[in-house]
Amino acid sequence: SPLLEVRGLTASVKETGQQILAGVDLTIREGEIHAIMGKNGSGKSTLTKVLVGHPHYEVTGGTILFKGEDLVDMEPEERSLAGLFMSFQAPIEIPGVSNFDFLLMAVNARREKSGLPALGPLEFYSVVSPKVDALKMDPKFLDRNVNEGFSGGERKRNEILQLSVIGADLALLDEIDSGLDVDALEDVAIAVNGLLTPQNSVLMITHYQRLLDLIKPSYVHIMENGKIIKTGDSSIATQINEGGFKSIALV
Numbered sequence: 001s002p003l004l005e006v007r008g009l010t011a012s013v014k015e016t017g018q019q020i021l022a023g024v025d026l027t028i029r030e031g032e033i034h035a036i037m038g039k040n041g042s043g044k045s046t047l048t049k050v051l052v053g054h055p056h057y058e059v060t061g062g063t064i065l066f067k068g069e070d071l072v073d074m075e076p077e078e079r080s081l082a083g084l085f086m087s088f089q090a091p092i093e094i095p096g097v098s099n100f101d102f103l104l105m106a107v108n109a110r111r112e113k114s115g116l117p118a119l120g121p122l123e124f125y126s127v128v129s130p131k132v133d134a135l136k137m138d139p140k141f142l143d144r145n146v147n148e149g150f151s152g153g154e155r156k157r158n159e160i161l162q163l164s165v166i167g168a169d170l171a172l173l174d175e176i177d178s179g180l181d182v183d184a185l186e187d188v189a190i191a192v193n194g195l196l197t198p199q200n201s202v203l204m205i206t207h208y209q210r211l212l213d214l215i216k217p218s219y220v221h222i223m224e225n226g227k228i229i230k231t232g233d234s235s236i237a238t239q240i241n242e243g244g245f246k247s248i249a250l251v
């Protein structure tokens, strides 16, 4: 079975009942890279949030299977332990918890689930330190509190650091290119590409072809009004880049 299989997914804002997702169909197999593009407000971020179980949204219909298991009734933490990773557009700050401790906790939670012994701080430092270097982050960053006072670019690098340390079978990357300069984008893309294996997959949301030039998608989807209305290869992204969404024939 596919890694992720979404069928007829509808979802609403819990507080108001306003429907945002209007029947999403999406299949992601192991080793595939998928990109979703679409105008502002088309429901891209909501889709990723619903996949990870964000509490502001309610699934009102359809199915989400991840590794053949129904995700809808799983808690966000269970989804994450099952191998789903999400980078939030606006990551939260966690006062009083250092990046190092946060990453170590996340890693040990996964090791415990797999029956592996917990890593001690020294052992973990030797794992995390080369990854910090690879992302050209200041090593002092590990002592700082999670996301506290980070610049936009630091947050994005930090999300990819989290992904590279924690690992994932399916990484959902929502606008990792926003707020990154060209050099930073390249560092982030190299790190993401370095994580790809024939087993794991990426779903990335972007407005920009420059990200898709660096992380090459197997499929590009266009989302509009809460649905995926077109799927193709990366030539769709080129077309949008040149002629805007209006240039895409929708049938």
Ligand code: ADP
Binding pocket: 013, 018, 020, 038, 039, 040, 041, 042, 043, 044, 045, 046, 047, 056
């Ligand atoms: P995109 O990521 O494609 O720009 P979003 O998924 O963020 O779009 O939003 C889709 C639509 O749903 C927008 O009109 C947005 O205002 C609305 N929306 C999303 N989340 C909420 C929410 N929690 N409360 C109210 N409206 C929301």
Ligand code: MG
Binding pocket: 040, 041, 045
């Ligand atoms: Mg938006």
Ligand code: MG
Binding pocket: 044, 045, 046, 089
């Ligand atoms: Mg969005």
